[in-house]
Amino acid sequence: MLKYILRRIVTMIPTLLVISMLVFVIIQLPPGDYLESHIAELQSQGESVDEQKIQFLREEYGLDKPVVQQYLYWVAGMLQGDFGYSFEYDLPVTEVVGDRLFLTIIISIATILFTWMIAFPIGIYSATHQYSWGDYGLSMLGFLGLATPNFLLALIMLYLANVYFGTSIGGLMDPEYIGAPWSFDKLLSILEHLWIPVVVIGTSGTAGMIRRLRANLLDELQKQYVTTGRAKGLPPGRLLFKYPLRVALNFFVADVGNLLPAVISGAEIVAVVMSLPTTGPILLSSLQSQDMYLAGSFLMFLALLTVVGVLVSDIALALLDPRIRLGGAASK
Amino acid sequence: MSEQHFVSQEPFNPHSIEALTPVQEKYYMASQWQLMWWKLRRHRLAVICGAILILNYASIMFSEVIAPYDLHTRNTDYIYSPPQSVHLFHEGEFIGPFVYGRGYELDMDILKRNYPENRDEVLPLRFFCSGDSYRFWGLFDASFHLVCPPTNGTFFLLGTDRLGRDMFSRITYGARISLTIGLVGILISFTLGIIIGGLAGYYGGWVDATVQRMIEVIRSFPELPLWMALSAVLPVNWSPLLIFFGITVILAMLDWTGLARAVRSKLLSLREEDYCAAAELMGAKPGRIIGRHLLPGFMSHLIASATLSVPAMILGETALSFLGLGLRPPVTSWGVLLNEAQNISVVALYPWLLYPMVPVILVIITFNFFGDGLRDAADPYK
Numbered sequence: 001m002l003k004y005i006l007r008r009i010v011t012m013i014p015t016l017l018v019i020s021m022l023v024f025v026i027i028q029l030p031p032g033d034y035l036e037s038h039i040a041e042l043q044s045q046g047e048s049v050d051e052q053k054i055q056f057l058r059e060e061y062g063l064d065k066p067v068v069q070q071y072l073y074w075v076a077g078m079l080q081g082d083f084g085y086s087f088e089y090d091l092p093v094t095e096v097v098g099d100r101l102f103l104t105i106i107i108s109i110a111t112i113l114f115t116w117m118i119a120f121p122i123g124i125y126s127a128t129h130q131y132s133w134g135d136y137g138l139s140m141l142g143f144l145g146l147a148t149p150n151f152l153l154a155l156i157m158l159y160l161a162n163v164y165f166g167t168s169i170g171g172l173m174d175p176e177y178i179g180a181p182w183s184f185d186k187l188l189s190i191l192e193h194l195w196i197p198v199v200v201i202g203t204s205g206t207a208g209m210i211r212r213l214r215a216n217l218l219d220e221l222q223k224q225y226v227t228t229g230r231a232k233g234l235p236p237g238r239l240l241f242k243y244p245l246r247v248a249l250n251f252f253v254a255d256v257g258n259l260l261p262a263v264i265s266g267a268e269i270v271a272v273v274m275s276l277p278t279t280g281p282i283l284l285s286s287l288q289s290q291d292m293y294l295a296g297s298f299l300m301f302l303a304l305l306t307v308v309g310v311l312v313s314d315i316a317l318a319l320l321d322p323r324i325r326l327g328g329a330a331s332k
Numbered sequence: 333m334s335e336q337h338f339v340s341q342e343p344f345n346p347h348s349i350e351a352l353t354p355v356q357e358k359y360y361m362a363s364q365w366q367l368m369w370w371k372l373r374r375h376r377l378a379v380i381c382g383a384i385l386i387l388n389y390a391s392i393m394f395s396e397v398i399a400p401y402d403l404h405t406r407n408t409d410y411i412y413s414p415p416q417s418v419h420l421f422h423e424g425e426f427i428g429p430f431v432y433g434r435g436y437e438l439d440m441d442i443l444k445r446n447y448p449e450n451r452d453e454v455l456p457l458r459f460f461c462s463g464d465s466y467r468f469w470g471l472f473d474a475s476f477h478l479v480c481p482p483t484n485g486t487f488f489l490l491g492t493d494r495l496g497r498d499m500f501s502r503i504t505y506g507a508r509i510s511l512t513i514g515l516v517g518i519l520i521s522f523t524l525g526i527i528i529g530g531l532a533g534y535y536g537g538w539v540d541a542t543v544q545r546m547i548e549v550i551r552s553f554p555e556l557p558l559w560m561a562l563s564a565v566l567p568v569n570w571s572p573l574l575i576f577f578g579i580t581v582i583l584a585m586l587d588w589t590g591l592a593r594a595v596r597s598k599l600l601s602l603r604e605e606d607y608c609a610a611a612e613l614m615g616a617k618p619g620r621i622i623g624r625h626l627l628p629g630f631m632s633h634l635i636a637s638a639t640l641s642v643p644a645m646i647l648g649e650t651a652l653s654f655l656g657l658g659l660r661p662p663v664t665s666w667g668v669l670l671n672e673a674q675n676i677s678v679v680a681l682y683p684w685l686l687y688p689m690v691p692v693i694l695v696i697i698t699f700n701f702f703g704d705g706l707r708d709a710a711d712p713y714k
Contacts, residue, residue: 018549026558029565147643147696149650152670152689159679265556269651273674283557284655287564299557306552 004318012307019307020078023299024071027292038087074293078300084293088286093297096282101301103172104267104278107197108305111263112256114202115209120252122206123213127221128240130214142210145203150266154200154273161196172276197274201266205259212258216251220244250321256313260306268302368632371709378705381698388695392508399501400479400487402464403664407486407496409436412682413447415491415499422454430456433485444681455482491684493672502669503688509665511695513580513649514642520584522638525591530622532592533599540596547589555586559648563657572663579658583645594637598630632710640703643696650692666692 035054065073077084083093122142126135161167172193177186220226221244229239271280279298286294352360362370372378391398407413416431433453437446463480467473481487490499532543562582566575602608603626611621627634652658653667654674661668669688672678678685 014545015549015552018545019553022549022553023561026561026565143697143700144693146700147693149647149654149670149689149692151651151654152673152686155673155676155679156686159676162676261552261554264554268554268556268560269655272655284560284657287561287657295561299561302557303553306554310552 001318005315008311008314012311015307016304019303020075020300021071023296023303024074026299027290027296028067028070035087074296078297083297083300086286086291086294088289088291088294093294096294097279097297097301100277100279100282101305103276104264104271104280104302105305107194107201107267107271107276107278108260108263108309110194110198111201111205111267112259114198115205115259115263116252118202119206119209119213123210123217124240124245126210126214127217130218139207139210139214142207146207148203150200150204151269151273153203154197154270157196157200158274165192167192167196172278197267197270197276200270201263204266205262208262209255209259212255213248213252217244217248220247250317253313253317253320257310260309260313264302264306364632368709372705375705375708378702378708381702381705384694384698385702388507388691388698389511391504392511395504395508396466396468396474397476398478399498399504400463400477400481400489401498401501402466403497403502403505404662405464405497405501407492407498409496410447410486410488410492411496412445412494413486413488413492413496414682415684416486416488418457418489427454428456430454431482431485431487453485455485457482457487490687491682493669493685499669499684499687502664503666503691506664506666506669506688507691509576509659509663510646510649510667510692513576513583513665514645516577517580517583517587517645518638518642520581521588521641522591522634524584524588526595526627526634528588529592529595530599530627533596534603534618534622534626536600543592543596547592550586550589553586555648556651558586559583559652560655560657563652572660575659576663579649579652583648587641587645590641591634591637594630594634598633599626602626602629633707636703636706636710639699639706642703643699646692646695646699 035058039054074084081094083097085091086093086096089096122138126138129135158167173186173189174193177183177189223244226239226244229243230236234242267278268280268283270276271278272284275281279302283295283298285291286298359367372382396402401407413434416434418429418431420426420429422430433450433455434447435450437448438444439446458480459478461477461480462475463477465473465475479487488498488500490503492498493502528543532540559582562585563579566578566582570578599622603621608621608625611625616624649658649665650667650670653665654670656671659665659668666688670686670692673682673685673688
């Protein structure tokens with residue numbers, strides 16, 4: 001088992017390396033850099049430019065060096081925990097990112113739990129009652145969630161929550177708790193705001209999960225051991241929970257790999273609409289202002305989050321299913 | 333008593349027993365695509381969805397004619413006008429489709445424009461009429477419309493936006509961009525997927541390994557942030573048309589992975605088949621073997637899965653345009669229209685600006701159901 005985990009972690013490294021190259025190329029693509037556009041902006045406002053500071057920043061962050069060298073600096077820095085400097089915020093990237101990344105993680109985890117909670121019973125119901133009205137109705141509902149653009153749903157839910165529950169608009173807590181010390185009320189306020197993004201992001205992933213769970217469970221239900229069990233007089237409920245469901249459960253864990261990128265994508269755009277203090281809004285603004293280190297680090301973090309999430313789900317799967325940890329090791 | 337045996341004098345025709353009924357004959361002689369069509373036809377929902385899609389795509393040919401107003405017509409007297417409903421009966425009397433006339437007053441408390449209905453003024457709609465002039469597909473001038481606003485009246489079926497432009501007309505025009513971006517995008521990702529997946533599946537070995545890693549990396553990345561980053565790269569001074577193609581390419585660049593995987597795994601198993609070896613022995617080049625012998629075998633599957641990935645592209649465009657990173661006015665897509673509905677006050681005060689959401693949802697659901705039906709029908713020999 002330990003060997004399996006180690007091997008999975010080792011294979012993660014080249015993946016992350018390639019991702020870092022990809023990210024670097026993307027943030028380097030726009031012509032010019034932040035300093036150039038910053039200078040232009042200052043000059044157009046008729047302000048003087050502090051040549052020394054610009055020169056210092058340019059040298060400090062190697063903007064005058066060739067691209068390959070810049071990349072190496074960036075990667076080397078990241079390995080030491082130095083993610084560069086956000087020109088726009090005038091702060092080290094780590095300080096800008098910190099809490100926001102944490103909140104993104106919380107929202108993502110909450111969303112996945114929510115998706116599971118919804119998709120699990122519905123998937124089982126749909127599979128055991130195939131082609132019934134309930135099956136059609138619930139699948140239709142799932143499709144509707146899939147088809148509605150997240151950002152609009154967020155907007156509408158925000159409005160409805162404000163009208164019916166009096167939830168304050170935008171943000172992740174009521175304004176009076178921002179910056180306040182942690183208290184029970186603050187936690188309540190966060191919970192009160194958290195459910196909207198979670199539901200909104202969850203709707204898009206739920207449909208896919210229901211469909212995949214249904215298909216998987218249907219496959220299992222048609223196997224001979226189920227017929228045997230039924231012939232021997234096992235009650236339907238016990239038969240379902242004891243065998244086919246347990247097999248389908250493996251897939252449920254494995255599916256996080258499909259779900260996680262979608263959840264994080266959803267979290268980004270919903271956060272922009274709802275102005276949540278997560279990575280979304282800042283990622284957007286840093287991309288627009290070419291604040292390259294900030295944007296690059298965000299993209300890197302999000303990729304890391306996905307890769308680690310998939311790793312965790314793979315390990316959980318290996319714990320659940322001996323075929324994977326044994327079979328995988330034998331064949332490779 | 334002896335039994336009498338009757339022996340026919342006719343020469344025995346062995347085919348007389350095994351003869352196929354006309355129905356059977358038709359079935360066995362039918363081509364693969366014919367069989368697929370028959371199978372698809374049984375899937376009622378998929379056929380209906382397919383018909384809706386065809387209607388939608390047909391409508392973008394005649395957007396100018398269907399829309400009662402031109403894309404850019406501003407009705408400055410009717411800014412943020414709510415939708416007008418079409419009536420058939422006036423005081424119990426049948427008149428035909430008409431709208432009521434409307435007045436205008438400004439709510440001085442919240443500075444909101446109100447357009448109260450004037451129940452006395454009956455304004456029948458005009459059909460097959462001449463209205464706003466336009467250049468049909470940018471080719472020739474015309475002014476023929478299916479429906480026109482009544483003389484001295486207005487017809488805002490879905491209300492107007494902040495410049496007094498008719499939402500219904502704008503949605504009709506927006507379909508042109510939103511629907512084609514999915515198709516063009518899928519065309520690009522289809523080509524990429526077949527070429528890259530084909531190479532990986534046919535050659536195997538290190539080519540396959542490299543491609544597999546590449547796909548893994550791309551798939552492990554959350555799509556939207558990457559799309560955002562890539563579209564932030566598009567230069568601001570590009571023309572709207574170039575931006576359109578830029579966005580399409582960006583959407584396609586992350587989408588080919590699924591198709592490439594499907595092509596690869598199919599090719600890996602198919603290239604072991606005898607007919608493939610035979611072609612190889614006869615000296616066919618890899619390109620010919622893949623294109624002529626292997627691909628047609630699972631083209632139907634590929635088309636089905638391509639259909640299923642169109643909705644993701646349409647949603648992607650909508651999301652990017654909504655964030656202001658995608659298409660920009662004056663190009664009008666559903667995403668660009670929704671960009672106007674970005675804040676909460678719109679939902680509260682002018683909810684009709686959210687209408688472009690309806691066609692988005694409709695198209696995505698129909699694409700999903702149609703694709704599902706296609707996928708089920710894709711293998712008619714099962």
